[in-house]
Amino acid sequence: MCHLLAENMEQQAIISDQIKSVGRVSVLIARPVTKPYDYLSNGIDLQIGDIVQVPFVNRMCIGVVVASVASDVANQKLKFVSDKYGEHRIPVAMLDFISRVASYNMIPLGAVLKMVLNVPEIFKFSDKIELFVQSETSCLKNFRITPSRKLVLDALAKNGPQTSVQIKGDTGVGSGVIKGLLSCGVIQKQFVADNFTPQPLGALDKNFVELNDEQATAVKSLINVTRENKFSVSLIDGVTGSGKTEVYFEVIAEVLKKGLQVLILVPEIALARPFIERFSKRFGAAPVEWHSELPTKKRRRIWRAILEGEVNVLVGARSALFLPFRNLGLLVVDEEHESAFKQMEGPRYHARDMSILRAKCSDIPIILASATPSLETLHNSETGRFRKVSLSQRYGEASLPKVVLIDIRSNENRNGSWISPVLQKAIHATIEREEQVLLFLNRRGYAPLNICKVCGHRNECPSCSAWLVEHRSKSRLQCHHCGYKIKVPTCCPECGAEDSLIAAGPGVERIEEEVGQMFPDARVGIASSDTLSNGAALINFLQLVRQREIEIIIGTQVIAKGHHFPLITCVGVLDADLGLAGGDLRAAEKTYQMLHQVAGRAGREDKVGKVWLQTRQPDNPLMQALSNWDRESFLQLEKQARSEAAMPPFGRLVSLIISSKKEIEADQIARLLAASAPSTPRAQILGPAPSALAFLRGRHRRRLLVKADKNLNVQKMISDWLDGLKIRGSAKVEIDIDPQSFA
Ligand code: ADP
Ligand code: ZN
Numbered sequence: 183m184c185h186l187l188a189e190n191m192e193q194q195a196i197i198s199d200q201i202k203s204v205g206r207v208s209v210l211i212a213r214p215v216t217k218p219y220d221y222l223s224n225g226i227d228l229q230i231g232d233i234v235q236v237p238f239v240n241r242m243c244i245g246v247v248v249a250s251v252a253s254d255v256a257n258q259k260l261k262f263v264s265d266k267y268g269e270h271r272i273p274v275a276m277l278d279f280i281s282r283v284a285s286y287n288m289i290p291l292g293a294v295l296k297m298v299l300n301v302p303e304i305f306k307f308s309d310k311i312e313l314f315v316q317s318e319t320s321c322l323k324n325f326r327i328t329p330s331r332k333l334v335l336d337a338l339a340k341n342g343p344q345t346s347v348q349i350k351g352d353t354g355v356g357s358g359v360i361k362g363l364l365s366c367g368v369i370q371k372q373f374v375a376d377n378f379t380p381q382p383l384g385a386l387d388k389n390f391v392e393l394n395d396e397q398a399t400a401v402k403s404l405i406n407v408t409r410e411n412k413f414s415v416s417l418i419d420g421v422t423g424s425g426k427t428e429v430y431f432e433v434i435a436e437v438l439k440k441g442l443q444v445l446i447l448v449p450e451i452a453l454a455r456p457f458i459e460r461f462s463k464r465f466g467a468a469p470v471e472w473h474s475e476l477p478t479k480k481r482r483r484i485w486r487a488i489l490e491g492e493v494n495v496l497v498g499a500r501s502a503l504f505l506p507f508r509n510l511g512l513l514v515v516d517e518e519h520e521s522a523f524k525q526m527e528g529p530r531y532h533a534r535d536m537s538i539l540r541a542k543c544s545d546i547p548i549i550l551a552s553a554t555p556s557l558e559t560l561h562n563s564e565t566g567r568f569r570k571v572s573l574s575q576r577y578g579e580a581s582l583p584k585v586v587l588i589d590i591r592s593n594e595n596r597n598g599s600w601i602s603p604v605l606q607k608a609i610h611a612t613i614e615r616e617e618q619v620l621l622f623l624n625r626r627g628y629a630p631l632n633i634c635k636v637c638g639h640r641n642e643c644p645s646c647s648a649w650l651v652e653h654r655s656k657s658r659l660q661c662h663h664c665g666y667k668i669k670v671p672t673c674c675p676e677c678g679a680e681d682s683l684i685a686a687g688p689g690v691e692r693i694e695e696e697v698g699q700m701f702p703d704a705r706v707g708i709a710s711s712d713t714l715s716n717g718a719a720l721i722n723f724l725q726l727v728r729q730r731e732i733e734i735i736i737g738t739q740v741i742a743k744g745h746h747f748p749l750i751t752c753v754g755v756l757d758a759d760l761g762l763a764g765g766d767l768r769a770a771e772k773t774y775q776m777l778h779q780v781a782g783r784a785g786r787e788d789k790v791g792k793v794w795l796q797t798r799q800p801d802n803p804l805m806q807a808l809s810n811w812d813r814e815s816f817l818q819l820e821k822q823a824r825s826e827a828a829m830p831p832f833g834r835l836v837s838l839i840i841s842s843k844k845e846i847e848a849d850q851i852a853r854l855l856a857a858s859a860p861s862t863p864r865a866q867i868l869g870p871a872p873s874a875l876a877f878l879r880g881r882h883r884r885r886l887l888v889k890a891d892k893n894l895n896v897q898k899m900i901s902d903w904l905d906g907l908k909i910r911g912s913a914k915v916e917i918d919i920d921p922q923s924f925a
Contacts, residue, residue, distance in 0.1 A: 206260065208253075210280075211238050211245040212299045215292035218248050220255055224262040231271030233304065234263045244299055245292075246272050267304055270489045272506050279543040283536055288897055288917045289529040297504040297529065301485040302478050310373040313343035314360065317370045325366045330355045334363060343372055378483035380493055384466035386435045393432070397425050400571040401432045407569065408433055408512060408547045415538055417518075417563050418551040420573030422782025423580055423746070426551045427457070429573070430514050431464050433549065438494055442511020446497040447537060449520035449743075452714075454497060455721050456745060457516075461497070472498030472505065475716070500525055500533030503540060513541050517743065518550035518559060519775050521768075524922045532920060534559075553782060554775040554813070557820065561831040576786070583753070583784035583791030585809040587800040595796075600688045600696055605754045605794045609697075609734065612752040613704055617789065618727065619734045621693060622742055622780045623756040626662065626710045628654035628692045629685030632670070639676035641683070647877040652685050653712070654692075664879045690736045693756065697734055709737035742780040748787040755780055758795040758805065766874070766923050767829060770804055774816055777808055828889065830920065836888040836896055837921040839873060841881040842913040851913050852884035860903050865890035874924045881912075885924065 207228050210218040221236050228234070232247045242264065280298060284291040316338050333353040338344060341352070346360055363369045393401060400418065407414050420426045434444050448454045451473035462468045470484060470493050487493050491508040498505075500523055515523070515534050523533040534550065541548035550559060550568070563570040576582060588595055588602050595602040601609070601621075612619050629652045632641045641650045643661035650659035652670065660667040673680045685692065690708050697706050707713075707726060714720045720740075726732045727747055735741060735750075761773035777795065785791020797805050807816035825832045840855065842848040852870035859867040866889045873885040890896045900917065909915060 206250070206257070207247045207263065208249040209234060209236050209245040209263065210248045210295050211236065211243045211292050212296040213238070213243060213292050214290040214296070216290045218245075218291075220253050220260055221263045222257065222260050224264070226263055226266050228263065228266065229271065231274060231277060233267040233270075233272065233299070235265040235267070236263050237261050244304060246277070246295060246299075248277060270486075270508075272298065272489075273508055275544045276506050279540050282539055282543065283531060285897060286536075286539070287529065287531045287919050288901065289531070293529050294504075297501065298506060300501065300504065301482045303482065304485075311345060311376045313345055313372045313374060314338065314349060314364075314369050315343045315372050317367055325368055328359075330359045331363055331368075334359055335368070338369065343374075376483060378480070378487040378492070380470050380487070381467035383438065383494055386439050386465070391425075391428050393428070394425075394575070394577065396573050396575060397429050397577075400429045400573060403569075403571050404429070404433045404549065405436050408437055411546070413542050413545045414547045415541070415562070415568040416547065416549050417555060417559055417568050417570045418549060418573065419555055419560075419563075419570055420551070420553060421576060421582065422553045422779065423576040423786045424553075424573035425577045426553075426573060427460065427516070428577075429571075430516075430549050430551060431461070434495065434512065434514070435465070437512040440511060441509070443491070443493060443507050443509050444495045444512045444514070445502060445505070445507060445510060446495065446514045446516065447502060447523070447533060448497060448499065448516050449522035451497070451499045452717055452720060453740060453744065455717055456724065458497065461495075465495070469495040469497045472496055472502040474499075474501070503533050503536055510540075510544050510546055512546060513537050513548040515548065515550045516552075518552045519554050519556040520743075521772065521922050526922075526925075530916070530918050532922070535920070554778045557771060557817070557824065558831045560817065561821075579788040580786050581790065582811050583751075583781060583793050585781055585793045585795060585811065587805055587809050588794055588796045589798070589800045590796045591798055599700075600693055600756055601700065601754070602796055605796065606700055608752050608792065608794060609701065609754065613701065613733055615751070616730070617751040618730065618732070618747065618749045619752045619754065620741070620747075620750050620780070620783055621697070621734065621736045621754045621756060622738075623688065623690055623693055623736070624738050624742075624760055624776070625651075625687075625689040626653075626712055626738055627651040627660065627689040628695075629687050629689055631686040632659055632683050633686050634674035634676060634679060634682045635684050636679040636682045637674060637677035639674055641671075641675070645877070645880040647875055651689065654685075655712075663875065688756070690738060693736050697736065701734070704733050705731060706734045706736065707732035709735055709741035711738065711740055714740055739776065742776065742783065744779075745783065746786055747783060749789070750783055751785055751789050751791045753780060753784040753791065753793045755793070755795045758797040758808075759799060762799075762802075762804075767835075768922060770820055774804055774808065774813075774820075778813070781808065832892065834888075834890045834892055834894070834896055835921055836890070836900060837918040837924065838886040838888070838900075839883055839916045839918065840870070840886070840913065841878075841883045841916070842911065843881055844911065844913075845882040847911055847913050848882040848884050851909065851915070852886065855886060855904075855907070855915070858903065858907075859886075860899055862894075862899070864894045865896065865899060881914075887924075 205223050206220055207223050208218040209221050228247050230247055234245055234247060235242055236245055280294045284294045334349055334355055337349060337352045404416055407416055418426045418429060437444055458468055489506045496502060515537050518534050525531050538548055562568045588604050590602055597603055609619050631649045632652045641659055643650055643666050645666060646661055646663045648661055648663050651662055653660050657670050658667045659670055674682050690710050694706055694708055709723060714723055758777060762769050781793040784793050803819050804816055840848055840852045856870050867886060869886040870884045873883040876883055
């Protein structure tokens with residue numbers, strides 16, 4: 183894609199002069215368009231980055247001025263810009279970022295802008311607060327003072343303009359009294375802008391924690407890097423509980439002192455509550471949060487405040503990356519290895535990689551933090567592209583827990599339960615010591631499969647190639663891909679046998695049942711996305727754990743990461759092999775990261791922890807590495823395997839997903855694409871093959887995998903290849919650059 187946007191401010195000044203004389207501008211619209219369109223500026227003084235409203239295909243659309251134009255379209259054919267939003271512009275570095283995100287991920291330019299302008303009704307100016315004040319005119323007819331009216335007038339005289347809620351709160355009068363005063367003209371309405379002002383941070387200089395030597399060295403080195411005020415990537419590679427967060431907090435404080443803005447990306451904002459509490463403790467106020475649960479109006483107010491440069495620190499999930507900061511000084515990506523950073527629906531992109539791009543466009547430093555960095559990031563730090571600081575010790579007295587492998591194939595460990603006798607004993611001892619247990623199973627619901635014991639029928643989702651998961655607590659069968667749910671049938675839908683459906687395999691609910699039988703007196707709590715569906719539920723749960731109201735947590739990944747529970751000294755992983763099934767490229771890496779994180783929950787303070795991994799493959803090098811806390815040996819093996827197969831990070835992958843409501847159509851297009859694949863020694867095209875989820879939400883899916891040399895311009899190759907491909911009917915080709923999974 184050509185570089186559409188101005189490179190720097192100087193150029194911007196020249197271009198904006200031209201805009202005035204030519205009177206036409208190029209506007210990128212926030213819809214999935216691939217290029218900007220020309221408009222007449224209509225006498226409005228426009229500059230690059232201005233947010234405008236323009237007519238486009240019979241409706242008003244929002245867009246951004248990206249350049250002046252000298253195209254040869256006749257003026258008569260052009261439409262006029264109809265409105266301009268406020269005085270604040272989208273910064274040029276941001277426009278550059280938009281353009282690069284679009285070309286790297288092969289997303290239409292306008293679709294990326296749409297993620298930037300992802301606030302409802304930006305042009306709605308009426309976010310105003312209604313206040314009441316005493317009128318200037320003093321002598322009024324028809325006015326009769328009553329005790330309630332007097333209360334209101336006195337309150338206004340004392341406090342100045344107030345909202346009706348404040349007045350009612352102060353005086354105890356009802357709305358009628360305010361209305362009455364208004365109709366007599368004794369008080370009147372006044373409107374003020376409802377601006378969002380974040381709580382001011384304090385204590386930038388105050389370091390409440392005493393850093394240990396390793397932490398101090400890390401902080402010093404990172405602060406030196408940020409002082410350079412230019413693009414660089416640093417990795418904090420530190421074991422769980424080593425204080426990575428404390429370290430980057432100190433760097434954040436340094437950047438804030440310079441008056442710059444800081445953006446912290448976390449994998450899931452719903453899980454960031456403890457983080458926000460810690461931040462508030464360190465900085466005296468909470469950071470601004472950005473997530474999908476924000477009410478519309480608040481979202482708009484925060485967005486505007488960011489555009490106006492009012493927000494110092496923001497923490498958010500991947501979409502926060504597209505907020506229009508004016509003065510960004512530092513980006514932090516916490517748990518950089520997390521797959522939640524990959525956006526899988528709609529425009530696909532990897533937020534960690536795009537953060538690095540954003541730091542580059544803004545020429546600022548970025549910090550990645552993890553206890554189990556991705557192979558990509560480690561590779562980049564080995565080749566010197568990223569700097570690395572290491573924290574090898576847990577903070578304070580805490581030591582890493584001992585990891586024990588339990589071979590669940592052996593006789594002694596087979597007792598017909600999901601919890602082996604060894605683990606059962608360990609749980610018992612832990613409760614006796616008045617400490618806590620975490621049992622980890624990354625499976626929601628009661629059972630992953632519901633099967634008829636008479637005919638063997640399995641209940642499947644009608645729209646996906648997936649079994650329905652039994653949720654006994656709600657007596658439902660549910661598809662975890664599309665959300666389809668039905669009541670658990672009383673007889674088999676296939677053979678009609680009554681009460682014949684049985685659960686196969688365990689989910690967390692079933693483990694809860696078993697724990698209840700083994701330890702009838704223990705206080706047990708399930709932590710999964712079903713039970714902790716929002717921030718409030720999570721806070722509540724964490725509180726119960728902290729107060730030891732819960733002794734045994736049975737949790738999926740929602741509880742496995744980042745949390746700090748001092749009393750958890752026993753972690754049991756019920757099925758350590760779970761993530762290894764299926765042929766995903768990253769299965770081993772992801773499993774290692776997940777189990778390493780889970781194990782990292784044990785013994786985080788002075789009490790020694792122990793981790794039990796139930797596995798069928800105790801000799802697997804991955805299990806061996808976990809049991810010895812020997813990350814390096816696992817990484818060496820994994821790297822070697824990837825390098826031999828020229829897989830990432832040693833080669834590149836792009837996935838093309840062809841989908842259609844009609845199976846035959848999906849197959850045809852997939853074959854057609856494969857037949858017209860470019861032939862080059864620098865790329866191999868594999869497939870077509872049914873994708874891991876061959877049927878999803880009613881669509882049949884096929885996949886082609888492009889495996890290319892690291893420095894091949896694979897985007898260009900693919901766009902040449904797909905150019906001219908005619909797709910009819912319900913078919914669709916989606917491009918996934920650097921896919922994280924083969925689903
Ligand atoms: P990580 O992010 O590496 O897992 P954290 O930053 O969560 O580690 O630190 C683990 C625990 O140790 C937290 O409770 C944190 O407050 C505490 N901690 C870390 N460093 C210090 C320090 N220098 N002084 C006091 N407490 C610390
Ligand atoms: Zn489904």
